[in-house]
Amino acid sequence: xxxxxxxxxxxxxxxxxxxxxxxxxxxxxxxxxxxxxxxxxxxxxxxxxxxxxxxxxxxxxxxxxxxxxxxxxxxxxxxxxxxxxxxxxxxxxxxxxxxxxxxxxxxxxxxxxxxxxxxxxxxxxxxxxxxxxxxxxxxxxxxxxxxxxxxxxxxxxxxxxxxxxxxxxxxxxxxxxxxxxxxxxxxxxxxxxxxxxxxxxxxxxxxxxxxxxxxxxxxxxxxxxxxxxxxxxxxxxxxxxxxxxxxxxxxxxxxxxxxxxxxxxxxxxxxxxxxxxxxxxxxxxxxxxxxxxxxxxxxxxxxxxxxxxxxxxxxxxxxxxxxxxxxxxxxxxxxxxxxxxxxxxxxxxxxxxxxxxxxxxxxxxxxxxxxxxxxxxxxxxxxxxxxxxxxxxxxxxxxxxxxxxxxxxxxxxxxxxxxxxxxxxxxxxxxxxxxxxxxxxxxxxxx
Ligand code: ADP
Ligand code: G6P
Numbered sequence: 001x002x003x004x005x006x007x008x009x010x011x012x013x014x015x016x017x018x019x020x021x022x023x024x025x026x027x028x029x030x031x032x033x034x035x036x037x038x039x040x041x042x043x044x045x046x047x048x049x050x051x052x053x054x055x056x057x058x059x060x061x062x063x064x065x066x067x068x069x070x071x072x073x074x075x076x077x078x079x080x081x082x083x084x085x086x087x088x089x090x091x092x093x094x095x096x097x098x099x100x101x102x103x104x105x106x107x108x109x110x111x112x113x114x115x116x117x118x119x120x121x122x123x124x125x126x127x128x129x130x131x132x133x134x135x136x137x138x139x140x141x142x143x144x145x146x147x148x149x150x151x152x153x154x155x156x157x158x159x160x161x162x163x164x165x166x167x168x169x170x171x172x173x174x175x176x177x178x179x180x181x182x183x184x185x186x187x188x189x190x191x192x193x194x195x196x197x198x199x200x201x202x203x204x205x206x207x208x209x210x211x212x213x214x215x216x217x218x219x220x221x222x223x224x225x226x227x228x229x230x231x232x233x234x235x236x237x238x239x240x241x242x243x244x245x246x247x248x249x250x251x252x253x254x255x256x257x258x259x260x261x262x263x264x265x266x267x268x269x270x271x272x273x274x275x276x277x278x279x280x281x282x283x284x285x286x287x288x289x290x291x292x293x294x295x296x297x298x299x300x301x302x303x304x305x306x307x308x309x310x311x312x313x314x315x316x317x318x319x320x321x322x323x324x325x326x327x328x329x330x331x332x333x334x335x336x337x338x339x340x341x342x343x344x345x346x347x348x349x350x351x352x353x354x355x356x357x358x359x360x361x362x363x364x365x366x367x368x369x370x371x372x373x374x375x376x377x378x379x380x381x382x383x384x385x386x387x388x389x390x391x392x393x394x395x396x397x398x399x400x401x402x403x404x405x406x407x408x409x410x411x412x413x414x415x416x417x418x419x420x421x422x423x424x425x426x427x428x429x430x431x432x433x434x435x436x437x438x439x440x441x442x443x444x445x446x447x
Contacts, residue, residue, distance in 0.1 A: 002126030002150075004037040004437065007119065009079070009135035011041035011067055017060045024132065024157055027214050027429035032063055038127075040119050043067035046075035055118055068118055070111070077107025080293050083135045089295070090169050091134060091158045092256040092350040097295050098169070105171050109138055116142035123150060128440055131182070133157045141178040153440040154182040155212065158352040159379065160192040163199040173203065180205035183443040186212040186436050188352045188379040212436045213383060214353050215428040218362035218421075221335055225363035228336030237337065244319075245406055247282040248341035250334060250356045251348070252289035253326060255299050258349040258375065258392040259286060263306045263322070265347070265398025270314050270321065272396075273403045278319050280406060282345070283337065287328040300326070338363035343405045344372045346380075347392035353379040357387070361420045369417035371405035373398070383423045386416040 012025040032039065043056065048069030055066040070079065081104035089097035116139055123129070129152045131139050140152045166172050176199055179185065185207060187193040193209045200207070228234055247266070251257040266282050286303070290296045307324040314321045338344065344360030357380040360372055374380065374387035381389060388401040 001035070001441075002128055003124060004032055004035055005119075005123065005127045005129045005150075006032060006037065006039045006132065007115065007129065007136060007139060008039075008041045008132035009083070011039055011043070011065060013044060014058070014060065014065075017063075017065070027216075027432060028132070029429075034062075036062070038064045038066060038122060040066045040115070040122065042079075043069050045069040046072055046079070048072075048074070052114070053118065055122070066119075066122055068115075074107060074111050074114075077104045078111035079135070080290070082108035084290050084293050085295070086169070087134045087137075088158070088256075090166060091161060093159070093161050093165060094255070094350075095165060095168055097255065099294075100170055102170070112136060112138040113142045115139055116146055116148075119143070120146050120148060123148065125150070128437070129153070130155065130437070130440065137175050138178040141181040144181055149445070151183050151440055151443050151445070152181075153184040153186065153436065153443075154179065155186040155436060156192065156196075156352070157188065157214065159189075159350050160187060160196040160199075160209075162195050163202075166195070166199055172199075176200060176203055176205065180207050182207065184436070184440045185209040188213055189382060192352075192379070210439065212432055213379065213427055214355070214432045215424065215430075216355050216358045216362060217429050218358070218425050221359050221362040224332045225335035225339040228330075228332030228334075229339070231330075231333055231336070233330075233333050234336050234340075238340065241281060241340075245276075245280045245343070246337075246341045247280060247343040247345050247402065248337055248360070249282070249284040249286070249345045249347075250338075250359075251284075251286050251346075253286040253296065253300060253303070254289055255295060256348055256350055257286075258347045259284070259299070259303055260306060261349070261392055261395060262345060262347045262398065263303065263310060264395035265402065266322065266345075267310050267313070268395045268399035269402045272399055276403070276406060277314065278316055280402075281319070281321055281323065283323045283325075283341070285325045285329050285334065288326050335359065335363050339365060342370045343402060344370060344374075345398075345402070346372065346378060347375045347390060347398060348378050349375070349392050351375070351378040351380075355380075357384060358424045361417065361424045364417055364421075366414070366417070366421075368410065369413050371408055371413055371416070372420065373401045373405055383427065384420050386419045 048071045053068040055068050058065045131154045187209045193211050196209045310322050338360050346357045372387040375392040376389045390397045390401045
């Protein structure tokens with residue numbers, strides 16, 4: 001069997017390769033475990049000097065990592081601009097947040113073509129190539145134009161919007177035709193697959209996207225949740241919270257995650273259900289992400305102000321209602337706080353999958369599990385109908401679900417959790433990769 005070649009814009013840093021952080025990297029680490037593989041992508045360095053860089057090659061844990069730097073102009077046009085200022089909002093149904101620029105589309109196409117040129121000499125004839133996510137929509141086409149004949153698959157980690165919405169993006173047809181060049185296309189949910197297939201139809205693109213929901217490694221997350229409880233940081237936190245009920249939220253600081261609406265929902269809980277005042281506290285961990293992009297900076301200011309106001313309105317001398325942290329927290333600490341929390345509050349306005357929801361379920365104690373309050377617009381929602389599903393745009397619905405969760409009986413919590421746990425352990429990172437690669441390896445060879 002040929003090697004697996006994974007290509008993603010974000011490649012785990014050398015520290016993360018030992019203990020990977022984040023859903024995409026965890027899933028992929030599992031995918032490449034035990035087979036010879038090459039992982040190619042951006043080094044994370046945006047100070048590159050050379051328009052035509054040479055890859056830095058490193059071996060770690062049986063995988064070869066090949067990475068290149070981007071120049072400041074490439075980083076601005078390709079990463080900040082077209083990928084995260086244009087494609088990200090459009091794919092998350094937020095057309096009004098898109099600031100379109102034809103120059104940025106050009107840089108995006110150039111960087112995809114650059115990835116193809118640098119990758120090609122590293123390829124062997126029987127490799128299968130698996131390209132990840134929206135930053136690399138046009139990489140497959142660029143490889144084909146260079147004469148690469150290997151099987152090339154593509155997986156989209158984020159949502160794909162309905163044709164009318166995606167079609168509003170200038171250059172949409174060009175992108176769709178490029179995506180149509182992949183041999184196998186994978187989406188997170190039925191809805192995403194329906195949407196992209198409906199966009200393909202009028203263009204006569206023959207390939208059909210399939211559904212391959214991504215998961216986590218639930219056993220390893222549970223181990224972290226149990227062992228993390230021994231850390232000094234967690235012990236201090238436990239002391240500060242005492243036996244009061246705890247709500248947890250963990251998200252990159254991103255406008256797709258519905259954070260202002262969530263803060264309003266918590267505020268509404270305290271306003272409408274006074275019995276929870278002075279008791280329940282809400283810990284939101286939201287590490288800053290893509291901080292150079294304007295829409296993200298604006299969100300950060302909004303949340304700073306909201307958090308200050310909520311605490312100003314409700315805090316007591318001996319009770320802090322909202323704890324808000326914008327730094328990264330060690331994975332084990334996070335896992336064990338999930339286990340301690342009575343409610344996992346996961347309310348994105350749109351999300352490809354949302355692994356945090358699955359992590360919350362995996363971390364629970366079966367004898368006393370917490371309740372997941374989940375947005376119906378997360379990709380995880382169809383798999384987890386036993387969560388309390390809410391419309392994340394409605395702070396009252398969030399408040400009512402939180403109140404319901406805080407009062408839920410042990411037997412109902414156990415009943416809901418065991419069904420969610422079944423879902424989280426049957427669709428994992430490993431099954432996701434296995435299922436996709438099986439289809440890709442079985443695809444007919446490129447003509
Ligand atoms: P997204 O891919 O949009 O960031 P997901 O919920 O699918 O959203 O995946 C996020 C991943 O990053 C999860 O595995 C989560 O545990 C991890 N993560 C999020 N915030 C932090 C943090 N502050 N510290 C460490 N890991 C984090
Ligand atoms: C989401 C995207 C990934 C991306 C990650 C972190 O999970 O689907 O493609 O790598 O967010 O974002 P960043 O811009 O830091 O790579």
